Amino acid sequence: MPKLTRRHFTTLAGASLASGLFAPAAIGQAKPRVIVIGGGPAGATIARYVNKESNGAVHVTLIEPQKEFTTCFFSNLYVGGYRDLQSLTHNYDKVRKEGVNVVQATAAGINPATKTVVLTTQERLPYDRLVVAPGIDLKFDSVPGYSEAASEIMPHAWKAGPQTELLVKKLNALNDGDQIVMIAPPNPYRCPPGPYERASMFAHVLKTKGHTKSKILILDPKPTFSKQALFLEGWEKHYPGMIEWQDPKMHGGIKGVDATTGEVKTDLANYKAQLVNVIPAQMAGKIARDAGLADQTGFCPIDPETMKSKSNTDIFVVGDACIPGDMPKSAFSANSQAKVAAMVIRAELTGARAFPARYSNTCWSLIETDENVKVGGAYEPGEGKIKASSTFVSQKDEAPELRAQNYKESTDWYASIVADMFG
Amino acid sequence: MLGMLGAGSSAQAAADLELGRYLATECTTCHRPGAATAAIPNIYSLAESTFAEVMKGYRDKRLANPVMQNIASRLSDDDIAALAAFFATVKAN
Ligand SMILES: Cc1cc2nc3c(=O)[nH]c(=O)nc-3n(C[C@H](O)[C@H](O)[C@H](O)COP(=O)(O)OP(=O)(O)OC[C@H]3O[C@@H](n4cnc5c(N)ncnc54)[C@H](O)[C@@H]3O)c2cc1C
Numbered sequence: 001m002p003k004l005t006r007r008h009f010t011t012l013a014g015a016s017l018a019s020g021l022f023a024p025a026a027i028g029q030a031k032p033r034v035i036v037i038g039g040g041p042a043g044a045t046i047a048r049y050v051n052k053e054s055n056g057a058v059h060v061t062l063i064e065p066q067k068e069f070t071t072c073f074f075s076n077l078y079v080g081g082y083r084d085l086q087s088l089t090h091n092y093d094k095v096r097k098e099g100v101n102v103v104q105a106t107a108a109g110i111n112p113a114t115k116t117v118v119l120t121t122q123e124r125l126p127y128d129r130l131v132v133a134p135g136i137d138l139k140f141d142s143v144p145g146y147s148e149a150a151s152e153i154m155p156h157a158w159k160a161g162p163q164t165e166l167l168v169k170k171l172n173a174l175n176d177g178d179q180i181v182m183i184a185p186p187n188p189y190r191c192p193p194g195p196y197e198r199a200s201m202f203a204h205v206l207k208t209k210g211h212t213k214s215k216i217l218i219l220d221p222k223p224t225f226s227k228q229a230l231f232l233e234g235w236e237k238h239y240p241g242m243i244e245w246q247d248p249k250m251h252g253g254i255k256g257v258d259a260t261t262g263e264v265k266t267d268l269a270n271y272k273a274q275l276v277n278v279i280p281a282q283m284a285g286k287i288a289r290d291a292g293l294a295d296q297t298g299f300c301p302i303d304p305e306t307m308k309s310k311s312n313t314d315i316f317v318v319g320d321a322c323i324p325g326d327m328p329k330s331a332f333s334a335n336s337q338a339k340v341a342a343m344v345i346r347a348e349l350t351g352a353r354a355f356p357a358r359y360s361n362t363c364w365s366l367i368e369t370d371e372n373v374k375v376g377g378a379y380e381p382g383e384g385k386i387k388a389s390s391t392f393v394s395q396k397d398e399a400p401e402l403r404a405q406n407y408k409e410s411t412d413w414y415a416s417i418v419a420d421m422f423g
Numbered sequence: 424m425l426g427m428l429g430a431g432s433s434a435q436a437a438a439d440l441e442l443g444r445y446l447a448t449e450c451t452t453c454h455r456p457g458a459a460t461a462a463i464p465n466i467y468s469l470a471e472s473t474f475a476e477v478m479k480g481y482r483d484k485r486l487a488n489p490v491m492q493n494i495a496s497r498l499s500d501d502d503i504a505a506l507a508a509f510f511a512t513v514k515a516n
Contacts, residue, residue, distance in 0.1 A: 049448065332452060339448040355445045358497070360452075362490055378493055390496045392489040408462035409453075409490065416455040416463065 039064030042319025043133035045338035080201030094423030134285025142281035144256030234367035304381035325385030364410035443509025
C-alpha cells in the first residue's frame, strides 16, 4: 500500500468532511460549546485559538480556579535570582476581553454520557467538545515519609507559586557549609531538564554568596537524565566540586525522608541537610484520572493525529496530563499540542479545514549566567504515537557567544509564549 | 537581520493562505507580532521572496541556527510559500 503523504491526508480530511464525519456538530442549535478545564499552557492556548480562529462561531468556556497563573517555566530563573515572581505571573483579562468565557472555578467531575462538566459549586455546564488540561498531580507517597504536609518543610516547588517562594526563602537563608539535597523524580515528569537546571541555579546562588563549603547532592532514581553531558560539563566548569549527582547504582535506592529532622536516607548512607527539595513522581491531574481518561501509568493515552482521548472522541487531553509519545512534558509541548487540538475542534464544530498534525518543542536550560543549552525536536504522528521526526541538542565545548545567544533566545521565547497563551 | 525588500513575489497567487495560517501557529510560540527583539527576530511583513529564501537557507542548513533548521526541516516548498504569503499579509493583532 502506498504511504499516506501530507497531500493525501488533506484530501482525505476533505473527503470525510463531505461525507459528514467532520460535519458541524450543532447545526440548527445554538453555538457549539467548547469547555476547557485548566488555564495553563495547554488550556489557555486552546481557548484563545478556538475563540479567535472561529471568529466567535464557537462558545468557549475556560474553567480555571486561579485568578493569576504563575508559570513553572522560568521559575528556576527566579530561584537563581534572574527574575522576580511577578514577572512570571499572568492574568486572564485579555483572554476574557477577546471573548472567552473565563470561569474562575474548579471542575469537580465530568459526565461523558450527558456531556456535562460539574463544578465544585454543583453548577453543570454542557459541552459539545471538552478539553481536559489539568496538568499534573504529585504522588507525594512515592518518597517514603514525604507528604503534602512535609512539603511545607521540604518544598517540591514543582507547581509554581507559594512552593517556589518557600524554596527560595530556604535557599537564601542557608549559611556557608549548609547542605542541599535534591530528590529527583522518576520518568515521566514535567520538564525533564528542570531538576538539573534548578540544581545549577542553587549552585549559582551559593557561588555568588561565596558559600564555598556548601554542597548540593542530587539523588536520582534514574540512571541517566536530560542533557546530562551538557550539565556535567557546565557544573565542572562553573561549580567544580559543588554538585554531586548519584544514580541508583551509587545510592542503592532512596529509602525516605524525615521532614522533622531534615534527614534523607538511601540504601548506603544517611544525610542531614538544611534544604531538602523533594520532587516526587507525577500523574495526570485528578479530574482526568477520575473521569477514567488515564491508564495504569497515571497519564492519559491520546490519538496522535488529533489529541483526542483514546477512550472518548468528544474529549481532548492536552499538555502534561497526556501521554505525549516522544515529546517531553513541557509548556512548549503543551502549547504545540493545543494548536493541533484547536484545529481539530474547529474542523469538527465549524467545518473549518483540517490539516495534518504537527508538533514541536524546544527546551532551554540555564546553567550559569550566559551559559544556556537547548534541546528540541519536530514531531508528527507515527507508529501510533507522537513520534520525533528530527531532533537537535547543543554540543559540548560550544563557543561562549552561542551559549549567551541561547539565553537571549529563551527570554524572547518566554515573552512570546506567554503572549500566545494569555494575549 | 533582513530588511524589507518591497512587494511580494508572483508566487503569491498560488500560495495557500489557509495552510499558511495553520502552519504559522507553530511559529508564534517564539515569534511574536510586532516584537523586534534581539535573538528571535520579527517575521511579520517580510517580503515573501526574502522570507522564502531564508526559510530554504535554514532547511538546507546554509543558515546556522539549529532551532530554525529543525523547524524548517519538514517544510515543503509549498509550505514555505504558504507561510511567506501568510506572514506578508497578516495583520499582527
Ligand atoms: C521548575 C520547572 C521548570 C520548567 N521549565 C520549563 C521550560 O523552561 N520550558 C517549558 O516548555 N516547560 C517548562 N516546565 C514545564 C511546564 O511548566 C509544564 O509542562 C506546563 O506548565 C504544562 O502545562 P499544562 O497546561 O499541561 O499544565 P499546568 O501548567 O499545570 O496547568 C494546568 C492548569 O489546570 C488547572 N486545573 C487543574 N485541575 C483543575 C480542575 N479540576 N478544574 C479547573 N482547573 C484545573 C490548574 O489550576 C492549572 O492552572 C517547567 C516546569 C517546572 C516545574
